[in-house]
Amino acid sequence: xxxxxYQIEGSDLQYVEVVLPPNATVFGEQGAMxxxxxxxxxxxxxxxxxxxxxxxxxxxxxxxxxxxxxxxxFSSRYRNTSASPQRVAFASSSISKIVAIDLSELGGDLICQxxxxxxxEEGIETKLAFQKRLRVGFFGGEGFIMxxxxxxxxxxxxxxxxxxxxxxAPQQSLQVDSGCLVALSxxxxxxxxxxxxxxxxxxxxxxxxYASLKGPGKIWLQSLPERRLGAELMKASLTGGKGFGGxxxxxxxxxxxxxxxxxxxxxx
Amino acid sequence: xQTFSATYYSPGQPLGSLAEAYFLGSKxxxxxxxxxxxxxxxxxxxxxxxxxxxxxxxxxEFGGECALKLATKTDIAFVLAHAPPSLQKQCRVWxxxxxxxxxxxxxxxxxxxxxxxxxxxxxxxYDQVVCWLVSHITVAQEEQFGKxxxxxxxxxxxxxxxxxxxxxxxSIGKRLTKNSAYHYQWLIKKEKTVNAFALPGGxxxxxxxxLTKIDKPDELxxxxxxxxxxxxxxxxxxxxxxxxxxxxxxxxFLGDVSTxxxxxxxxxxxMFFSRDKEDEADRLGLQALINANxxxxxxxxxxxxxxxxxxxNPPEWISSHPDTAGRIKTIQDLISAQxxxxxxxxxxxxxxxxxxxxxx
Numbered sequence: 001x002x003x004x005x006y007q008i009e010g011s012d013l014q015y016v017e018v019v020l021p022p023n024a025t026v027f028g029e030q031g032a033m034x035x036x037x038x039x040x041x042x043x044x045x046x047x048x049x050x051x052x053x054x055x056x057x058x059x060x061x062x063x064x065x066x067x068x069x070x071x072x073x074f075s076s077r078y079r080n081t082s083a084s085p086q087r088v089a090f091a092s093s094s095i096s097k098i099v100a101i102d103l104s105e106l107g108g109d110l111i112c113q114x115x116x117x118x119x120x121e122e123g124i125e126t127k128l129a130f131q132k133r134l135r136v137g138f139f140g141g142e143g144f145i146m147x148x149x150x151x152x153x154x155x156x157x158x159x160x161x162x163x164x165x166x167x168x169a170p171q172q173s174l175q176v177d178s179g180c181l182v183a184l185s186x187x188x189x190x191x192x193x194x195x196x197x198x199x200x201x202x203x204x205x206x207x208x209x210y211a212s213l214k215g216p217g218k219i220w221l222q223s224l225p226e227r228r229l230g231a232e233l234m235k236a237s238l239t240g241g242k243g244f245g246g247x248x249x250x251x252x253x254x255x256x257x258x259x260x261x262x263x264x265x266x267x268x
Numbered sequence: 269x270q271t272f273s274a275t276y277y278s279p280g281q282p283l284g285s286l287a288e289a290y291f292l293g294s295k296x297x298x299x300x301x302x303x304x305x306x307x308x309x310x311x312x313x314x315x316x317x318x319x320x321x322x323x324x325x326x327x328x329e330f331g332g333e334c335a336l337k338l339a340t341k342t343d344i345a346f347v348l349a350h351a352p353p354s355l356q357k358q359c360r361v362w363x364x365x366x367x368x369x370x371x372x373x374x375x376x377x378x379x380x381x382x383x384x385x386x387x388x389x390x391x392x393x394y395d396q397v398v399c400w401l402v403s404h405i406t407v408a409q410e411e412q413f414g415k416x417x418x419x420x421x422x423x424x425x426x427x428x429x430x431x432x433x434x435x436x437x438x439s440i441g442k443r444l445t446k447n448s449a450y451h452y453q454w455l456i457k458k459e460k461t462v463n464a465f466a467l468p469g470g471x472x473x474x475x476x477x478x479l480t481k482i483d484k485p486d487e488l489x490x491x492x493x494x495x496x497x498x499x500x501x502x503x504x505x506x507x508x509x510x511x512x513x514x515x516x517x518x519x520x521f522l523g524d525v526s527t528x529x530x531x532x533x534x535x536x537x538x539m540f541f542s543r544d545k546e547d548e549a550d551r552l553g554l555q556a557l558i559n560a561n562x563x564x565x566x567x568x569x570x571x572x573x574x575x576x577x578x579x580x581n582p583p584e585w586i587s588s589h590p591d592t593a594g595r596i597k598t599i600q601d602l603i604s605a606q607x608x609x610x611x612x613x614x615x616x617x618x619x620x621x622x623x624x625x626x627x628x
Contacts, residue, residue, distance in 0.1 A: 105283065129317065129318070131317075133319070133369070146317075167283060169332075169333050170277045170334060186317050186318065187284070187316050188315075188316070189321075215277075216277040216284060
């Protein structure tokens with residue numbers, strides 16, 4: 001059983017409050033801490049603080065590899081040095097929900113999208129997972145590099161928008177729009193499927209490819225990939241909220257007013 | 269009975285539970301739940317994020333999908349080795365998938381390697397590549413090219429091709445270019461700078477100021493020997509290919525067509541050669557002087573004269589041939605290394621040459 005207890009707060013923009021019993025430790029991504037009690041000792045460690053059989057150089061390389069997965073080179077270790085339980089809270093950096101995943105339920109292995117890791121119990125390692133299929137890497141929407149989170153205990157991952165957790169039965173597959181995939185257990189097969197129709201790709205607003213996930217295993221999906229959110233915000237900021245249609249309408253009104261004046265002063 | 273460990277997934281346990289299983293005749297038995305499956309109903313597949321998970325899948329009597337995911341590599345090896353003959357055919361899926369991924373990545377690595385290697389080779393053997401390209405241009409083509417450049421120069425000011433000075437240059441030049449593949453053309457240009465230069469294809473132009481500056485015919489022979497080597501070694505063509513190559517690279521990366529044109533214009537206008545090309549011309553020119561039985565001391569005395577030229581306003585000849593002192597030293601060393609006993613100073617009525625009206 002996990003040593004720590006936690007509470008995820010907030011509805012859409014969430015943070016997680018972790019209660020550490022005496023001498024318990026939790027690791028957090030740099031800059032993710034929101035608040036903490038007095039008696040928590042914070043230290044900065046290289047990578048995820050895990051040891052390496054190659055000593056300091058090995059630790060450094062592990063940290064560099066970890067930083068390729070969208071995390072920072074260093075992370076923070078929060079240790080309760082007092083005799084009473086202490087709190088520490090982590091908030092995610094974007095419009096996102098936080099989900100707590102118990103790794104022991106998944107056989108100690110989880111694949112996540114880049115930068116998904118927020119915080120985790122001691123002994124959890126974040127490694128680089130490399131996509132070996134070229135077409136999945138190019139068209140799967142997650143790129144070639146993902147995160148592999150291993151260890152025992154609870155890990156907090158974040159994803160933008162609402163989060164859906166699903167369990168796929170053996171042979172059951174699900175088509176997912178690229179970029180919506182947050183995490184999957186290692187037994188799940190991740191392929192891409194051609195959408196099949198150029199028309200759909202051009203005018204349907206979807207990509208040419210779907211990610212195809214096949215069970216058995218658990219998957220987590222997000223409703224609002226940052227790419228989609230960014231595109232919407234960009235569109236809104238470029239057009240200033242008013243499209244071409246609005247301006248045309250405005251011109252029509254001016255024309256109608258001028259015409260009515262003309263009719264009024266030049267009665268036939 | 270030898271068993272293998274795996275994770276057992278069924279409609280009741282979608283998240284899977286650890287299990288031990290073994291083959292018994294044509295049946296697969298999953299020990300903890302005591303289920304036996306007909307081997308004929310099993311399909312094998314490779315899956316998982318890393319493509320390293322091996323699945324045995326089947327349907328239970330209610331049509332629900334069930335699967336076994338083999339736990340480790342040793343379990344996979346065990347199944348591949350001990351599966352009943354009817355399953356062996358399907359075992360190939362595992363090897364095929366592994367091979368395909370391996371093939372894709374190794375061919376990618378090979379293509380990248382070949383690209384990198386060819387760039388490195390080109391860099392390494394750059395001089396040979398330039399020589400190879402130049403060797404595809406015939407002497408006739410080169411002479412044609414030199415003539416057209418000459419025609420362009422003559423439109424500005426006609427070049428001198430008669431008189432005692434011209435005859436002196438021509439006779440010394442001919443002595444130096446015996447047995448050459450090129451048809452040399454010797455010309456004098458009225459110019460106040462001390463200079464001489466070679467166009468591709470054997471056109472050698474001597475400035476009038478050079479002829480008035482030097483005191484004896486040996487020095488003229490030395491200058492001509494040097495310029496002849498620029499022609500013989502096709503230095504002009506080599507630097508053109510060189511600069512053209514870089515210009516093409518620049519054009520490809522900058523998308524600017526005017527750059528190579530500017531470089532070609534510069535190349536034809538200036539005819540500056542790199543330091544190693546000048547050294548080569550010095551060395552081989554010296555050899556040519558010795559072969560023609562002309563005393564090679566003129567080369568040293570001429571360079572010494574150049575060195576004494578007023579430094580405030582260095583003539584063109586010097587500015588395109590840097591480090592004159594170094595060149596003098598090298599030539600002196602070469603001369604002392606192979607003393608030429610049969611070499612004679614040239615005998616000419618040099619005063620008559622210098623009195624030639626065209627030089628004034």
